[in-house]
Amino acid sequence: MNPNETDILLVEDSQDDADLALHALRREHLANNIFIARDGEEALDFLLCRGPFSERSFDHPPKLVLLDLKLPKVDGIEVLRQLKDDARTKSIPVIVLTSSKEERDLVRSYDLGANSYIQKPVDFEQFRETVKTVGLYWIVVNRLPPPGLARRSAEQGTS
Amino acid sequence: MEKPQLRVLLVEDNPNDRDLILRELTKGEFEITSEVAQTAEEFRLRVKTNCPDVVLADYNLGQWRGTEALDILREEGLDIPLILVSGVLGDVTAVECIKRGVTDYVLKDSLARLSVALRGALKDKRTREERQRAQESLAQKVEELARSNRDLEQFAYVASHDLQEPLRMVAAYTQLLGDRYRGKLDDQADKYIGYAVDGAARMQSLIQDLLAFSRVGRQQTELKNTDCNVIVSQAIRDLQAAIAESVAVINCEPLPSVQANESQLKQVFQNLIGNAIKFRGPETPVIHVSAQRQDSVWLFTVADNGIGISPEYAENIFTIFTRLHTRTEYPGNGIGLAICKKIIERHGGKIESLPREGGGSIFRFTLPAARIAEGQESG
Amino acid sequence: MTVKTAEILLVDDNPADRDLTIEALSQSLWPSNVSTAIDGADAMTFLRREGKYNKATRPNLVLLDLNLPRKDGRSVLAEMKSNAALRRIPVVIFSTSQAPLDVERCYDLGANSYVSKPSTLQDWMTAVKLLKEFWIGCACLPREEN
Numbered sequence: 001m002n003p004n005e006t007d008i009l010l011v012e013d014s015q016d017d018a019d020l021a022l023h024a025l026r027r028e029h030l031a032n033n034i035f036i037a038r039d040g041e042e043a044l045d046f047l048l049c050r051g052p053f054s055e056r057s058f059d060h061p062p063k064l065v066l067l068d069l070k071l072p073k074v075d076g077i078e079v080l081r082q083l084k085d086d087a088r089t090k091s092i093p094v095i096v097l098t099s100s101k102e103e104r105d106l107v108r109s110y111d112l113g114a115n116s117y118i119q120k121p122v123d124f125e126q127f128r129e130t131v132k133t134v135g136l137y138w139i140v141v142n143r144l145p146p147p148g149l150a151r152r153s154a155e156q157g158t159s
Numbered sequence: 160m161e162k163p164q165l166r167v168l169l170v171e172d173n174p175n176d177r178d179l180i181l182r183e184l185t186k187g188e189f190e191i192t193s194e195v196a197q198t199a200e201e202f203r204l205r206v207k208t209n210c211p212d213v214v215l216a217d218y219n220l221g222q223w224r225g226t227e228a229l230d231i232l233r234e235e236g237l238d239i240p241l242i243l244v245s246g247v248l249g250d251v252t253a254v255e256c257i258k259r260g261v262t263d264y265v266l267k268d269s270l271a272r273l274s275v276a277l278r279g280a281l282k283d284k285r286t287r288e289e290r291q292r293a294q295e296s297l298a299q300k301v302e303e304l305a306r307s308n309r310d311l312e313q314f315a316y317v318a319s320h321d322l323q324e325p326l327r328m329v330a331a332y333t334q335l336l337g338d339r340y341r342g343k344l345d346d347q348a349d350k351y352i353g354y355a356v357d358g359a360a361r362m363q364s365l366i367q368d369l370l371a372f373s374r375v376g377r378q379q380t381e382l383k384n385t386d387c388n389v390i391v392s393q394a395i396r397d398l399q400a401a402i403a404e405s406v407a408v409i410n411c412e413p414l415p416s417v418q419a420n421e422s423q424l425k426q427v428f429q430n431l432i433g434n435a436i437k438f439r440g441p442e443t444p445v446i447h448v449s450a451q452r453q454d455s456v457w458l459f460t461v462a463d464n465g466i467g468i469s470p471e472y473a474e475n476i477f478t479i480f481t482r483l484h485t486r487t488e489y490p491g492n493g494i495g496l497a498i499c500k501k502i503i504e505r506h507g508g509k510i511e512s513l514p515r516e517g518g519g520s521i522f523r524f525t526l527p528a529a530r531i532a533e534g535q536e537s538g
Numbered sequence: 539m540t541v542k543t544a545e546i547l548l549v550d551d552n553p554a555d556r557d558l559t560i561e562a563l564s565q566s567l568w569p570s571n572v573s574t575a576i577d578g579a580d581a582m583t584f585l586r587r588e589g590k591y592n593k594a595t596r597p598n599l600v601l602l603d604l605n606l607p608r609k610d611g612r613s614v615l616a617e618m619k620s621n622a623a624l625r626r627i628p629v630v631i632f633s634t635s636q637a638p639l640d641v642e643r644c645y646d647l648g649a650n651s652y653v654s655k656p657s658t659l660q661d662w663m664t665a666v667k668l669l670k671e672f673w674i675g676c677a678c679l680p681r682e683e684n
Contacts, residue, residue, distance in 0.1 A: 090645075103681075110680050113648060115628075117677060133676045137669065140668075141669060142652060143641050330658065332554065335558075
């Protein structure tokens with residue numbers, strides 16, 4: 001699969017949760033190309049087009065990032081902070097999808113610019129419903145930022 | 160009857176020849192005003208100041224040749240006929256002179272021919288001037304037309320764009336009224352609200368089509384190497400619902416790559432194939448897409464076995480908002496083909512429709528063949 | 539952690555559009571209170587709980603039109619996202635504009651989402667219902683702190 005054609009970047013270290021999400025996304029025919037990053041560092045490398053992902057282009061960002069918070073190497077909050085700080089990636093919609101029940105995490109995430117925050121349902125059926133709603137809303141109703149524009153305006157210093 | 164005026168500049172250093180020529184001129188059909196120049200400098204000066212209608216120059220002028228007068232005329236940017244008058248002029252020299260731009264030549268012992276030569280020279284000049292004026296006038300009209308077209312397109316775009324919002328309000332609220340009060344007022348009210356809702360919906364649809372049509376003109380036609388096989392696949396994918404519903408069969412031969420605007424070309428295929436499905440007959444629609452190379456163009460064909468088009472409408476259907484059927488028979492505003500035509504013409508091609516033997520229609524359009532390496536083109 | 543009844547602030551200068559959105563919001567299952575602001579300045583006053591709005595409840599979600607009199611939507615967005623207390627409130631741009639430049643600009647200013655106002659009644663209803671289903675039925679919204 002061409003990493004430049006990723007529809008959704010799923011950042012999830014738990015294999016079970018990743019499988020669940022993948023299964024739900026595929027079942028709802030929401031995305032053809034889903035890339036799974038297993039830790040915060042991989043997620044950042046992917047989105048910042050560096051390291052093993054230096055072939056990736058800022059002009060072809062994923063449509064959506066589903067970000068868990070509890071991640072090895074670099075945690076979700078830090079990933080969020082870096083993404084939203086960088087003009088080339090700040091427009092990519094990031095939805096925090098976490099099992100955390102901490103109010104603190106909720107507030108921090110929105111403060112750092114997360115587009116939305118969802119608590120992972122434990123029940124598979126509910127999870128499927130959630131994934132369906134996420135897809136329907138974010139990809140069908142919501143207008144995604146036009147790819148390429150962010151990088152260009154960052155380069156021209158107009159953002 | 161008065162003789163027409165003619166100003167002559169005579170380039171002649173021999174006084175006898177000069178008198179001879181002048182005498183011949185006065186016998187002719189023109190009222191002559193004449194001047195004489197002997198040297199190149201004098202010639203240049205006089206021709207600039209007095210702007211003669213014609214120059215008569217002796218070929219042999221001692222220090223210089225009459226043909227040099229031609230060079231001087233060219234340098235000064237003057238379009239004045241030059242007739243060479245000469246004693247003996249070999250045929251070769253004569254042809255040379257004419258090739259260089261001398262209008263005519265007259266031998267000194269056949270001066271009677273002078274009148275004819277003059278007449279001819281002047282006629283040529285007049286014709287040249289008329290053609291020039293006509294060209295300028297045409298260029299101006301073309302520019303005016305282009306500007307007028309641009310203004311019109313701009314207007315169509317702005318109008319349809321700005322009409323969308325108030326239209327949305329009317330459409331949405333008449334529908335809400337209908338939903339809320341259906342059956343609660345009287346039958347008449349239900350009917351009236353129904354008319355308003357339909358009218359608004361039609362307007363919305365028309366405006367959207369108008370916008371789509373005028374957008375074609377506004378888009379930069381950025382031409383890229385486009386693989387038509389990919390484009391047609393995309394169009395077919397977007398028509399999935401209609402294809403499934405009609406159980407249509409689409410056969411697609413291998414297609415070439417051309418220089419085109421991808422999204423616009425996709426629209427063309429989508430409109431043509433979509434129409435083929437929409438205007439289907441009682442049988443299962445079978446649609447055939449193919450391409451043939453013809454000299455410097457590719458000729459694309461979309462053929463179907465549908466209801467066909469009467470030949471008398473074959474040209475008309477490409478006009479915006481032309482429909483051949485009522486809305487209850489077939490939906491649509493009649494803009495798909497107008498958009499196709501606009502797109503194809505902007506790409507430098509032509510589109511036409513023909514009846515298909517055995518029933519149905521054939522739509523053909525040309526696109527210039529890409530000037531890239533032949534090896535890249537398939538088919 | 540999720541709110542009981544969502545407080546939505548709808549900012550739109552067109553009363554017809556406002557009513558349409560309120561109608562659509564009321565049709566959804568999830569309970570919500572809708573407050574409205576008719577221009578950008580009004581919206582900021584409401585959010586800051588100043589003047590006549592000093593008893594207002596801070597919204598959990600803002601639906602924001604872009605072309606507003608007095609202060610336009612982009613300014614409101616920028617002000618909200620640079621304010622420590624207000625930046626955490628999700629802002630969904632709800633505008634007639636479909637221009638890619640507008641969309642990009644809003645995301646860049648920190649908009650959480652961007653929805654173009656649909657042209658038909660049915661699509662409008664569907665869009666708003668899905669909006670509510672996601673933001674109120676599915677997502678966690680920041681609760682108002684005291």
